[in-house]
Amino acid sequence: MGARKQSSTYTSNEKYIVECDLTYAVNKIGGRWKILIISKLEKGKMRFGELKKEFPYITERMLTLQLRALEQDGLVKRTVYAEVPPRVEYELTEMAAAFGPIFQQLSEWGGKHRKLFN
Amino acid sequence: MGARKQSSTYTSNEKYIVECDLTYAVNKIGGRWKILIISKLEKGKMRFGELKKEFPYITERMLTLQLRALEQDGLVKRTVYAEVPPRVEYELTEMAAAFGPIFQQLSEWGGKHRKLFN
DNA sequence: TGGGGTACTAACAAAAGTGTAAGTAATGGG
DNA sequence: CCCATTACTTACACTTTTGTTAGTACCCCA
Structure with missing residues (x-):
């Protein structure tokens, strides 16, 4: 959330890169946990604790x-219920659900090539 | 390359995560430049300087x-020619070429949802 | 002898990503 | 009043990723 420093090549490279639809998409699901979370939520709503x-x-x-x-x-919808103790539910948006078939193929790629290679 | 420290949760989480075929695949193409490079190489061999x-x-x-x-x-094959000045050519392996249709879909996803959202 | 061209490599520094540990608000139940 | 429960938040530390700057080897050609 913090403001982003505009220094140097780091930021200009980022701008250049984000112009590409492909990297734009991959960045949305990059990082250590996002795809795992999305995968879980494909099965339906879940609470934070779940x-x-x-x-x-x-x-x-x-x-x-x-x-x-x-x-x-815009990949996840968050719903807060005004209860105590709090209850918050997360679910995928349509936008995220559209990743479904792509994830499927990526997963197949991973399964196939991992064995061949490692 | 460098030895990896085995400390703490950082590494054990990594291990846990790589068990998933999907994250395994995404990690291969993660980072700032890899997909861009692969995309360029889809058109054919290229030299380093190109x-x-x-x-x-x-x-x-x-x-x-x-x-x-x-x-x-195993995504790129590197060929060095014993010349001076040096010449090195890079090309995709079959494994990387298999990403083609997936990249296509990811790219479509990116194009579609970027406009809706930003 | 000295520069040009190519594909690097090394040492360092900045930035982002991830993890640790502790604390918060709110309310119902004992 | 005190504690348990849930979904967080904050301040700090560590690890990886990305960028900066300078330099290397090699041989040909002038």
């Missing part, structure tokens, strides 16, 4: 950060 | 690093 249980070592901080980023990018 | 000209602000160091990583991962 998601947390799905990943043995993720910290609450990381989960929050990733979910916020996904929300910002 | 690739460099394709990207206005990439540094030689970065290009080298990315090409080395792609080579390590």
